[in-house]
Amino acid sequence: MLSNSCDMLVFGGTGDLALRKLLPALYYLHRDSRLPRDTRIIALARSNHTPEAYKTLAERHCRAQVARADFSEDTWRSFAERLDYLSMDASQSADFGRLGKHLGNDQERIRVYYLATAPDLFEDIASHLKLAGLVNARARIVLEKPIGHSLESAQAINAGIGAVFDEPQVFRIDHYLGKETVQNLMALRFANALFEPVWRAGHIDHVQISVCETLGVENRGAYYDHAGAMRDMIQNHLLQLLCLVAMEPPVRFDAESVRNEKVKVLEALKPITGFDVRDKTVRGQYAAGKIGGQEVPAYYFEKNVDNDSDTETLVAVQAEIDNWRWTGVPFYLRTGKRLARKTSEILIQFKPVPHQLFGNGEANQLLIRLQPEERISLQLMAKNPGKGMHLQPVELDLNLADAFNKQRHWDAYERLLLDVIEGDSTLFMRRDEVEAAWQWIDPIIKGWQQHYQRPRPYAAGSSGPEQLQHLLERHGRKWIE
Numbered sequence: 001m002l003s004n005s006c007d008m009l010v011f012g013g014t015g016d017l018a019l020r021k022l023l024p025a026l027y028y029l030h031r032d033s034r035l036p037r038d039t040r041i042i043a044l045a046r047s048n049h050t051p052e053a054y055k056t057l058a059e060r061h062c063r064a065q066v067a068r069a070d071f072s073e074d075t076w077r078s079f080a081e082r083l084d085y086l087s088m089d090a091s092q093s094a095d096f097g098r099l100g101k102h103l104g105n106d107q108e109r110i111r112v113y114y115l116a117t118a119p120d121l122f123e124d125i126a127s128h129l130k131l132a133g134l135v136n137a138r139a140r141i142v143l144e145k146p147i148g149h150s151l152e153s154a155q156a157i158n159a160g161i162g163a164v165f166d167e168p169q170v171f172r173i174d175h176y177l178g179k180e181t182v183q184n185l186m187a188l189r190f191a192n193a194l195f196e197p198v199w200r201a202g203h204i205d206h207v208q209i210s211v212c213e214t215l216g217v218e219n220r221g222a223y224y225d226h227a228g229a230m231r232d233m234i235q236n237h238l239l240q241l242l243c244l245v246a247m248e249p250p251v252r253f254d255a256e257s258v259r260n261e262k263v264k265v266l267e268a269l270k271p272i273t274g275f276d277v278r279d280k281t282v283r284g285q286y287a288a289g290k291i292g293g294q295e296v297p298a299y300y301f302e303k304n305v306d307n308d309s310d311t312e313t314l315v316a317v318q319a320e321i322d323n324w325r326w327t328g329v330p331f332y333l334r335t336g337k338r339l340a341r342k343t344s345e346i347l348i349q350f351k352p353v354p355h356q357l358f359g360n361g362e363a364n365q366l367l368i369r370l371q372p373e374e375r376i377s378l379q380l381m382a383k384n385p386g387k388g389m390h391l392q393p394v395e396l397d398l399n400l401a402d403a404f405n406k407q408r409h410w411d412a413y414e415r416l417l418l419d420v421i422e423g424d425s426t427l428f429m430r431r432d433e434v435e436a437a438w439q440w441i442d443p444i445i446k447g448w449q450q451h452y453q454r455p456r457p458y459a460a461g462s463s464g465p466e467q468l469q470h471l472l473e474r475h476g477r478k479w480i481e
């Protein structure tokens, strides 16, 4: 347990992210005695709740999110003592004076400002905090993704935040980096001598990174319809995964070394511009269909979504990295909502052996699964028992939950919130990373607009539009299913 005392201020404390993810993560950290002893958690939003009413709201959500066996009345009561709520409008400078009085004047406390609001409030909140004298060297600010909606808007936000906070005080969160298996990817690559010699263009045919969801847009239509899958998922989560697969070994496992290597990968991404978008990208939008046997509506009938929306709910991109290690190796990225199954996985497809001694080939795959279960499996060719040399793929399978005695894995937000309190930004995005990612994304979105590439419809519960398959099939490859 840390000795410092801490104020965790959650702007947007009544929102979906705060109630569904942040408070349950804080509940677990409290239960496991990982929070500094007199941590206060102060939720902030415009809604007019009393602190007691807010605690009731928070309890309902924590009960729903925390595993039944992990929720206890006693723990809840002690957690609720940390909780507080202040109604304020974060766009109004005057309200920050009130916030300052509410917090008191203890300059020794670590103040974490978690901005779980839309990004258009980020700059205002930072400058109002400064004006109210609420930023000192112990303050930290956490920014949720996506940061902006383009390179220009991200630069403006970063500049506004940078005018108030030094870069080491800024934590740009991407919750995928808090997932255990994602960190295990670094362990796999950099703690096992086996993989490094073959982790390169000479031995790898291609890489697939897939994040497929069964969920639709839920109650986030107002945000999502302006974002789409490219800004919501590819710009951040999938590019971060790509960086971890492709980066060079960092000199040390610390924030600057790891982030230096990731940014080099982003800067080496080959631009996809103009007509390239037709060959190298696929956009889709879910139509009505069935998920788990239940009828679900088309995207454009979802709440707060325009009936004529051409926002994509699915994207696939053939990315290429122009550097010594990766030239010529396609990285296929795909993500979509309302697909047949929820899976997040990374497939490394090695090249076939140079001479097929036994006739049938294939496999030679490393599969890193992040969801639904965390596992790493190596698909090898082995001989079928009996006469002859008939080969088939078999798995060397490591289920990480079993390997670590079914210990409860921390939720990504637990890990990342604790890192913020401890001031460790290794698993957070640096300013130049976010901007390099937008630099690559912007021309693709522009290409879609210029060439009027509307999203292809796909039935909810299916595996996406047929163009998704074509992206790989024309190169003699196929998506892992």
Ligand SMILES: NC(=O)C1=CN([C@@H]2O[C@H](COP(=O)(O)OP(=O)(O)OC[C@H]3O[C@@H](n4cnc5c(N)ncnc54)[C@H](OP(=O)(O)O)[C@@H]3O)[C@@H](O)[C@H]2O)C=CC1
Pocket: 011, 012, 013, 014, 015, 016, 017, 018, 044, 045, 046, 047, 088, 089, 090, 091, 115, 116, 117, 118, 119, 121, 144, 145, 146, 220, 223
């Ligand atoms: N939900 C999720 O799963 C994820 C969300 N994110 C990001 O997190 C951020 C929040 O998302 P989400 O929780 O879904 O959004 P919501 O729309 O559910 O919540 C927005 C929150 O901001 C508050 N708010 C809005 N305007 C003001 C204001 N002027 N002053 C004070 N509070 C304000 C709202 O409360 P009130 O109206 O009462 O003021 C509400 O609490 C976004 O940037 C999103 O992209 C990132 C990853 C996942």
Ligand SMILES: O=C1O[C@H](COP(=O)(O)O)[C@@H](O)[C@H](O)[C@H]1O
Pocket: 213, 215, 232, 233, 344, 371
């Ligand atoms: O950031 C986001 O991530 C979720 C998917 O996260 P996961 O941990 O459940 O894989 C996605 O549903 C959401 O649209 C996006 O904003």
